Amino acid sequence: MPPSSTSAASSATERVLGKKLGIDLGTATLRVVTRGEGTLITEPAVVAMRDGEAANSLLGNAAFEARAQDRTIVLRRPLDGGDVRDHAALAALVQQAVNRAVGRQRIFKPDIVIAVRAGMDGDGRRSVLDAGARAGARTVYLIDAAIAAAMGAGIAITSSRPYLVVDIGAGKTDVAVLALEGTVAGRSLRGGGDQLFRGLAAQVEATHAVVLDRDELRSAGRLLVAATHEERTAEIGGVLLSSHELAPMVSDHLRPLDRALLEVLEDTPPALRRDLRSTGLLLTGGGARLEGLDRHLAGVTGCSVRVAADPEGCTVRGTALAVDNLDLLRRNFMYLR
Ligand SMILES: Nc1ncnc2c1ncn2[C@@H]1O[C@H](COP(=O)(O)OP(=O)(O)OP(=O)(O)O)[C@@H](O)[C@H]1O
Numbered sequence: 001m002p003p004s005s006t007s008a009a010s011s012a013t014e015r016v017l018g019k020k021l022g023i024d025l026g027t028a029t030l031r032v033v034t035r036g037e038g039t040l041i042t043e044p045a046v047v048a049m050r051d052g053e054a055a056n057s058l059l060g061n062a063a064f065e066a067r068a069q070d071r072t073i074v075l076r077r078p079l080d081g082g083d084v085r086d087h088a089a090l091a092a093l094v095q096q097a098v099n100r101a102v103g104r105q106r107i108f109k110p111d112i113v114i115a116v117r118a119g120m121d122g123d124g125r126r127s128v129l130d131a132g133a134r135a136g137a138r139t140v141y142l143i144d145a146a147i148a149a150a151m152g153a154g155i156a157i158t159s160s161r162p163y164l165v166v167d168i169g170a171g172k173t174d175v176a177v178l179a180l181e182g183t184v185a186g187r188s189l190r191g192g193g194d195q196l197f198r199g200l201a202a203q204v205e206a207t208h209a210v211v212l213d214r215d216e217l218r219s220a221g222r223l224l225v226a227a228t229h230e231e232r233t234a235e236i237g238g239v240l241l242s243s244h245e246l247a248p249m250v251s252d253h254l255r256p257l258d259r260a261l262l263e264v265l266e267d268t269p270p271a272l273r274r275d276l277r278s279t280g281l282l283l284t285g286g287g288a289r290l291e292g293l294d295r296h297l298a299g300v301t302g303c304s305v306r307v308a309a310d311p312e313g314c315t316v317r318g319t320a321l322a323v324d325n326l327d328l329l330r331r332n333f334m335y336l337r
């Protein structure tokens with residue numbers, strides 16, 4: 001049955017007055033932006049569930065605080081390796097994020113764009129769409145994290161000029177050649193920065209019997225990729241660490257990424273591949289901050305590498321731009337209304 005003119009008019013009003021939210025559903029960090037208001041939520045992607053109800057849950061730092069007061073509270077992380085691990089916790093996380101961004105009492109439903117890893121399976125995608133719908137969205141769209149990141153870094157993805165984008169987060173790594181609004185070739189890997197730092201911690205503990213804290217690990221991180229190019233040493237956590245001893249672990253960690261990049265270039269039509277030499281590789285996500293990684297990836301791909309400004313913020317900025325371009329999302333991505 002065609003919609004009545006009243007409901008068509010009210011839906012048009014809703015479209016104009018309803019808020020537009022962009023959500024970057026990161027493995028480690030949830031980021032939310034409300035278009036036009038610049039409101040930004042940045043919280044650890046964790047919830048404390050009370051009575052198993054999304055409505056009674058706490059998000060991010062408030063969840064950690066509640067847990068510190070009450071050891072019976074359970075903290076749940078919805079994502080693992082960029083995939084949905086805990087569906088109920090995901091629903092709670094999205095519900096709390098939407099409540100915080102647009103308020104519990106609202107007249108108009110928001111449109112929501114959520115960035116997820118390209119390799120997320122159908123079950124995971126359905127679960128994210130459902131979480132958005134249950135949180136009260138009018139329409140929920142999913143966008144690939146690498147596309148959102150490229151948009152957030154200022155790349156015009158509607159252009160015929162291709163870009164190679166590498167988004168390295170805490171739990172996943174997306175590699176994509178983008179052109180004409182779409183992904184020409186891509187690989188989506190589980191594993192990101194956290195895996196590298198876990199490997200680093202384990203190796204230092206095994207060889208030096210020292211457990212490094214977070215800051216020490218970050219300092220030791222400066223020896224990592226640079227290690228594949230030059231010899232460096234640093235005293236960290238009371239032991240002398242050398243880049244030389246860490247190099248094999250780093251190479252093992254980077255091998256899947258190196259392979260994915262070569263495969264993606266191989267899958268890219270030769271004319272576009274040639275263009276990539278001039279447009280280059282854009283590195284986004286927190287993992288982009290790893291010192292020396294740009295040089296390493298330039299060596300692997302033969303492309304010039306640019307580390308995005310504020311690399312962790314690119315994806316959520318891109319989702320805010322995407323909500324202004326819902327036609328693009330309807331053409332290219334899954335959505336639910
Ligand atoms: N200076 C740095 N050097 C190396 N790695 C860093 C640095 N700063 C942050 N990182 C890494 O960045 C990662 C977090 O990145 P980001 O916030 O983009 O992840 P996310 O979006 O939550 O996760 P994902 O995109 O994988 O789902 C962590 O693994 C962290 O170790």
Ligand SMILES: [Mg+2]
Nearest residue numbers: 026169285315
């Ligand atoms: Mg991310």
